[in-house]
Every structure is written in structure tokens, then in C-alpha cells.
Amino acid sequence: MLQLSRVRGAIPLRSGLAALLAIGIASSAGTPVVAQQTPELVIETPRSKLSEEKAPAKKPQFFVDELLISYRSGLDIQQVIAGLKPEFEKSGQKFSNVSVVELIPGMAVLRITRTRDGTSTSTNLDDSTTRRVMQFIRGTGAVESVERNFISNINEDRLNRLINPDEPAGSGSAPPRSGTTALQPGGAPPVQVPVAIDRSKVQSRGVFPSDPMFKYQWHLLNYGRAFTPSALPGGTNFSAIWSKRQVRAVTIAIVDSGIVANHPDIDKSRILPGYDFVHAKLEVVNDGTPGPDSDPTEPPNEAIPTGKCPRGNANFHGTHVAGIAGAAKSNNGIGIAGSAWNARILPIRVMNKCGSGDILSISIGILWAAGAPIKGLPVNKNPANIINLSLGQSGTAVGCHPFQKKAIDYAYAKGVVVVSAAGNAGNDVAMTTPASCRNVISVAASDARGYLTNYSNFGANIDIMAPGGAMNRDDNKDGYPDGILSLSPKGLVHKSGTSMAAPLVSAAIANMLSINPKMTPDDVRQALRANARPRNSKQCPRPCGAGLLDVNFSRRVPTSEVRQ
DSSP states (O other): OOOOOOBTTBOOOOSSHHHHHHHHOOOOOOSOOBOSSSSOOEEOSOTTOOOOOOOOOOOOOEEEEEEEEEOOTTOOHHHHHHTHHHHHHTTTOOEEEEEEEEEETTEEEEEEEEEOTTSSOEEOOOHHHHHHHHHHHHHTSOOSEEEEEEEEEEOOOTTTSSSOTTSOOOOOSSOOOOSOOOOOOTTOOOOOOOOOOOGGGSOSSOOOOSOGGGGGOGGGSEEOSSOOSSEETTOOOHHHHTTSOOOSOEEEEEEESOBOSOOTTBOGGGBOOOEEOOOGGGOOTTSSSSSOBSOOBOOOGGGSOTTSSTTOOOOSHHHHHHIIIIIBOOSSSSSOOOSOTTEEEEEEEOSOTTSEEEHHHHHHHHHHHTTOOOTTSOOOSSOOSEEEEOEEEESOTTSSOHHHHHHHHHHHHTTOEEEEEOOSSSSBGGGEETTTSTTEEEEEEEOTTSOBOSSOOBSTTOOEEEEOOBTTOOTTOSSSOBOEEEEETTEEEEEOSHHHHHHHHHHHHHHHHHHOTTOOHHHHHHHHHHHSBOOOTTTOSSOOTTOBOOGGGGGTSOOHHHHO
């Protein structure tokens, strides 16, 4: 792997994507509940410790020396940028480095540094010069977009999200609106979709696995009008479909903070070789090898020196998300059950130990997951069927970041379903990326009652709502906050947030595609929406998409034979 030396005030540039990547991509424990199995797995969540949830939106941050350019395939982007340096030198501005690296046709990264006045030292551009560079590129009329490389964060709740606990919770910027709002895939051709399921025929019992902590996984239980041991109003019917025949294994890419190397309840046979794209500028001490490499492992907390993560540690966000989606081995008498029993997990690390990533790294992660031939990187031999993005950036001026949209559109064109967490600021999702992007299934979060949570983003761009949990409630009276129970490095832990809702939808889609592998992303979106449980204005006082996820739609998903 290539690495670059770091120079004060600037990072020197080398040709090729590998060099670009090397410089630029790169709950506390309470009374334990111990499984009566070997090995023992402990729930680390404190009993009955409820907490405030909503996370305030952050002011967007970005790298001043990186611009992300999208353009039509076939354009010579090098020629477009060639006029940049001489144009600025007319006004006395001297650039020490101007380099463009094309990831795939239509997507490129511009890195630029200037010479400090009166010296030969390179330094980053100031904000005004960066804006002028962007204006120059847009003025050529040759590109679709040029935007800054924003820093993104994992989507967690107030208890688990990496924020100062003394910060005030966000109040939400958009006014409440009653009912639900339908979202039609913009510009997508009409597709044949299954009709909504017959509610009177929903199984009343279903499959209950041998995993001892399944009793705390309320989000996988059947739907019911009242709270019972097998059903509840916020149930999704996962346990009702596990007995159904699955045609093939489906690959879910978890584009996140990585996954732990070893865990007694992870089925290693279903973990595929992944990759690490964490931006080198976002690396912290002992946070893995700087630059891109083939190890998507989440480093242990004790490896990170105190104070190196200003907002705390990521708390193994990627491992928790992967466990929800299907990394947890089910029906094995240990720990918890995963949601998709036949799914393969492709871990792609784009967020550092502190929970931060960037648009460039995430976009490359999406492209690589979809099997794109990215210059300077090995080809992914196990392209994903589904890409889960439990991350994002709110408050951007552009909403869906155009560069990220280009990567998502590439995956969509390859038949890959992209699922995104809506975000946890309690705001309209319209100004959040990637959740507001057109070819993304955007997921809001519900609680055990089937209500939209107070922290969840909302709006017309939401497709569906799924259990994200509520750490400030205990509606099922199991003695724990109603978070989503999943994997932690040493056991199990509850977390809540749209980050937890998204992998449940990804798992639901995996179950769907295992029955009908020929479904397109548009088919999947329509099936999810057609079979969601409608919500009233009390359950969703703000738009939450088609309603609450109900995975029993697999009974009515058209078979492969019908679609041939």
C-alpha cells in the first residue's frame, strides 16, 4: 500500500488513485444479564436507564483542498481543468499542485494547493479561493457539478452518538405535518407491484429461535395490537417469515465503521472480504493502517489514546449495524438472532474510530460495493445486492450531494438497492445526504409502539419507517430501554437511531430478494411501500413514508418464474 509523507501546511500529491486514497481516503455497563450458554454474552446496556434521544444537527465541515466533480461520461476532465492554473496566475495566485484523478468515467477528484505568498511553501486554499475555483469550473459549462468534500457522521442517537452530552437537543426546523406522504420514484417507469398483504392471514406465532437474548429483540417480533411475548404494535413480522424457503444468499454491504475481527455470535462463514477506505486526514492514532487497505476491522477502544477522539469513540457502530442486518448467527443457542438468516455481509469501512467519514470515501465505498472498476483499486469479487448506509450529513446547502448521487446512481443502474438512514436531528430529511437522494430507500425510525420517534428525520423523501428504538422509553416492560439489541465487542448492547432502522429494512429486502432474485430496485421500493402498515396522524405527526415496515410481504412478492 502506498503512503505519503506529511508536509506542514499541505499534503503532497502523487499521481494515481492509490496515492489520492493514501492521502485523502483513507454505553456504559450496568447490571449484566448473562445468557445461560457458553460462551457467555452480556447485555451491556444499563437496566431502566432512559435517556434523551434527539441529536442536534451539526454545521457541515469539509476539506478545503478537495473538490468532487461529476460530469458526463466521455468528457476529458483533464482538459477542462488544464485552464485552471494559468487563469489564476493572471491574478498573481500561484498553485503548487493541481491534480485530477478520475475514479470512474463521470466522477473525479480535484486536489489543489497554493504557494504561500513570498515563499516556496505549499498550503491549503482559503475559503474565498476555493469558491473562485469552483466558480471557474462551473463556468466552463462542461461539468454537471463541483462541490466540496463534506465530512459525514454515523447516525446514532443522543446516548450513543458522538456528541458532547451537555449540548442541547435539536428542536427540528420544519413544522409538523399530519399523516403520511407518498413518494413516487422520480422518473421511474411504472412497475408491476404486489398488492398489500391480507392482514387477516398474518401468522400469529412464527419462528422463535434458540438464541437466549431473542426475547429482548422486540423489533423482530410479529405485529400485534397489544404487547404480548410474541407480538407488539411496533412489530415487523420477521419471526413470521424465517420458515419460508429462500432461493439464494443475498449480499448486504455495510458501508460504515467496519466490523470486529472476532465475536462468538458472528457467523464468520458469511462475512465476505471487505475494504477500508477511511480518509487519511481522518485517521486517528492506532485507527488502522493509514490509507486504503483490505482490512475493514474496527480497532478496539483501548487502542485509541484518550483525547484523540474529541467527541468520544464510535462505539462499534458498524458492528452493531452489521449484527442487526444479519452478521449475528441465528438459532445457535448463543446471543441474539440476525434479521436476515441467509444474508452475506460485506464490511466496507469508511468511518474512522471517532465516527467521522467524508463524501469521497463513502462514494468510493458505494462504487466498490457495487462492483465498479475503480482505477487503482482491486475489483470487488463479491458485488453487493444491497448497500446499507447508516450514516449521513445534515444541513448541507445541496441536500443530496451530487457526487454521492453519482455513486448511488451507478449502483442503482447495476441493480443494487441502496438503503439509507434518514438521520437523527428531528428535521426534514430534504437537506440530508444521502437520505434525500433519488435512488435511495430512505428509512425513518419508529419505537416499540409503532410511532415515529422524536429524533427521527421525516419528510416527503422518506420511503418507510422501521424500528430504530427509543432509549427514553420502555414500552414492552422488559427492564431495558427500548433500543435495538445487537452486537458489541464483548457482548450485546442496545442502541437507537435511524442507523438501526436502516439495516432492518436492508434485511427485509434480503429476505425478499432471496425469494425473488430478479426484483429490481424499483420493484423493491414499491413492494416495501405497498405492504407497509399505514400510520395515522398520532403515530406519525410528521411524514414518515408509506408506514411501518412489515416483512410478511414476502408471501406476496412475485416469484422469479412469474417475472421471466
